[in-house]
Amino acid sequence: METIREISKPGRKGYSLPGHDIPGVDIDPKWKRKRSAELPEVSEPQIIRHFVTLSGLNHHVDKDFYPLGSCTMKYNPKINEETCRMKGFAMVHPLQPEHTVQGALQLMYELGEYLKNIVNLDAITLQPAAGAHGEFTAISMFRTYFRNKNEARQYILVPDSAHGTNPASVNFSGFKPITLPSNEHGLVDVEKLRELMTDEVAGLMLTNPNTLGLFEKSAQEVTSIVHDKGGLVYLDGANLNALLGICRPGDMGFDAVHFNLHKTFSTPHGGGGPGAGPVAVTKILSPFLPVPLIVRSDDTYTLFYDLPHSVGKVQTFYGNFLVMVRAYTFLRMIGDQGLKDISKSAILNANYIIQSLKDDYYLKYPSFCMHEGVLSGKNLRDHGIKTLDVAKRLLDFGLHAPTVYFPLIVSEALMIEPTESESIETLDRFIAVMKQIRTEAEKDPEILKTAPHDTPVRRLDEVKAIKELKVTWKT
Numbered sequence: 001m002e003t004i005r006e007i008s009k010p011g012r013k014g015y016s017l018p019g020h021d022i023p024g025v026d027i028d029p030k031w032k033r034k035r036s037a038e039l040p041e042v043s044e045p046q047i048i049r050h051f052v053t054l055s056g057l058n059h060h061v062d063k064d065f066y067p068l069g070s071c072t073m074k075y076n077p078k079i080n081e082e083t084c085r086m087k088g089f090a091m092v093h094p095l096q097p098e099h100t101v102q103g104a105l106q107l108m109y110e111l112g113e114y115l116k117n118i119v120n121l122d123a124i125t126l127q128p129a130a131g132a133h134g135e136f137t138a139i140s141m142f143r144t145y146f147r148n149k150n151e152a153r154q155y156i157l158v159p160d161s162a163h164g165t166n167p168a169s170v171n172f173s174g175f176k177p178i179t180l181p182s183n184e185h186g187l188v189d190v191e192k193l194r195e196l197m198t199d200e201v202a203g204l205m206l207t208n209p210n211t212l213g214l215f216e217k218s219a220q221e222v223t224s225i226v227h228d229k230g231g232l233v234y235l236d237g238a239n240l241n242a243l244l245g246i247c248r249p250g251d252m253g254f255d256a257v258h259f260n261l262h263k264t265f266s267t268p269h270g271g272g273g274p275g276a277g278p279v280a281v282t283k284i285l286s287p288f289l290p291v292p293l294i295v296r297s298d299d300t301y302t303l304f305y306d307l308p309h310s311v312g313k314v315q316t317f318y319g320n321f322l323v324m325v326r327a328y329t330f331l332r333m334i335g336d337q338g339l340k341d342i343s344k345s346a347i348l349n350a351n352y353i354i355q356s357l358k359d360d361y362y363l364k365y366p367s368f369c370m371h372e373g374v375l376s377g378k379n380l381r382d383h384g385i386k387t388l389d390v391a392k393r394l395l396d397f398g399l400h401a402p403t404v405y406f407p408l409i410v411s412e413a414l415m416i417e418p419t420e421s422e423s424i425e426t427l428d429r430f431i432a433v434m435k436q437i438r439t440e441a442e443k444d445p446e447i448l449k450t451a452p453h454d455t456p457v458r459r460l461d462e463v464k465a466i467k468e469l470k471v472t473w474k475t
């Protein structure tokens with residue numbers, strides 16, 4: 001496919017306007033550019049066709065299945081896009097006087113109330129821009145909480161199955177991570193936790209369901225062990241897709257939880273697009289929330305800054321507002337019963353896939369999973385096949401690959417998350433393709449090793465792409 005510069009022809013224009021009668025002005029030569037801007041010159045149909053073609057080269061959730069484990073790539077209902085394009089939302093300015101943006105403030109306030117209800121916690125900030133940013137915000141609040149109590153706790157426990165952002169957030173917030181090993185069932189080793197949880201430890205970051213897709217059945221025991229030693233417990237809530245409407249982290253004793261609005265609540269993400277990682281906390285942590293909070297009195301909404309122990313602002317203005325509009329729309333459309341249906345279908349879909357494929361691929365932790373499950377390509381090693389080859393071969397069938405090589409405690413991991421928005425036909429097609437690939441690994445391994453064959457680009461040198469990133473085009 002040609003780049004937009006290659007189809008450019010000097011003098012071609014993408015618009016047509018009648019001449020104007022506005023007098024010209026003389027610009028001081030020192031402000032004038034010395035060379036022309038070298039912008040591509042194309043007609044309107046050319047530019048539209050160019051970008052429509054480009055959008056088709058990439059994989060996206062509107063095109064086909066996207067079972068990227070831990071990422072919750074669910075369908076984004078188009079009504080979300082309608083509401084966030086409404087002028088009253090899209091065109092407001094964050095510095096407008098409060099009385100002119102009451103609707104926007106009300107939306108943020110109500111979204112916060114819904115989210116607090118979903119997890120049963122007392123207070124919330126919508127400000128963080130992503131899950132990792134929510135983790136950082138909450139663990140910074142932990143730090144301020146202990147500083148306020150004159151306690152010099154230095155460590156945070158992080159399970160070995162945790163998302164890489166967890167230890168990173170611990171470091172960024174001024175603590176040091178200590179790894180908490182999983183037991184033979186892939187769950188928190190409670191005895192080990194008892195041993196490691198000392199009064200030098202500020203708390204624990206737990207993911208539930210964990211990144212193996214397994215529900216931490218001892219969550220309540222875990223939170224009390226940490227609390228008994230004066231520590232705090234954080235829930236990495238990126239996996240809320242399995243809990244919605246079924247159980248609430250506040251009831252399990254968590255002190256703080258982040259949401260990934262761009263995962264659980266449908267906003268499209270990937271490629272570093274805008275997200276939102278609100279953080280809900282218990283009463284004891286609420287004095288440390290970022291400012292401003294959105295408060296309501298009678299029917300008026302205001303931005304509240306008077307929080308002397310706040311960790312401060314963590315994002316410009318109030319966070320990624322239009323992501324909140326999408327999440328709010330999604331919640332209003334879904335309703336109470338819909339929330340529960342999301343989790344039930346997500347769990348059913350994941351188990352359907354894992355149970356259908358467990359004889360073809362290796363399943364290290366055989367218990368039933370929640371919204372995602374982790375298979376392994378370990379049994380294909382005899383044929384010289386790696387999980388990466390399976391992932392690349394899937395692309396030939398127009399399917400996105402699952403997350404691979406994570407979590408780290410499963411070798412050759414294939415982490416599959418179908419989400420609730422997929423039909424049984426799609427799940428069956430994915431299962432059939434995975435079975436076919438399994439057969440190919442035995443009968444025709446070369447086809448896997450040289451995959452993908454039918455994509456716009458073949459197998460890329462991923463190390464080189466990272467080390468020698470080139471994002472500009474040169475003649």
Ligand SMILES: *Cc1c(COP(=O)(O)O)cnc(C)c1O
Pocket residue numbers: 070071130131132133163165207211236238239260275277
């Ligand atoms: C996605 C994810 C995160 C990080 O969220 P971002 O919005 O990508 O920063 C953290 N933990 C888990 C378990 C996740 O799946």
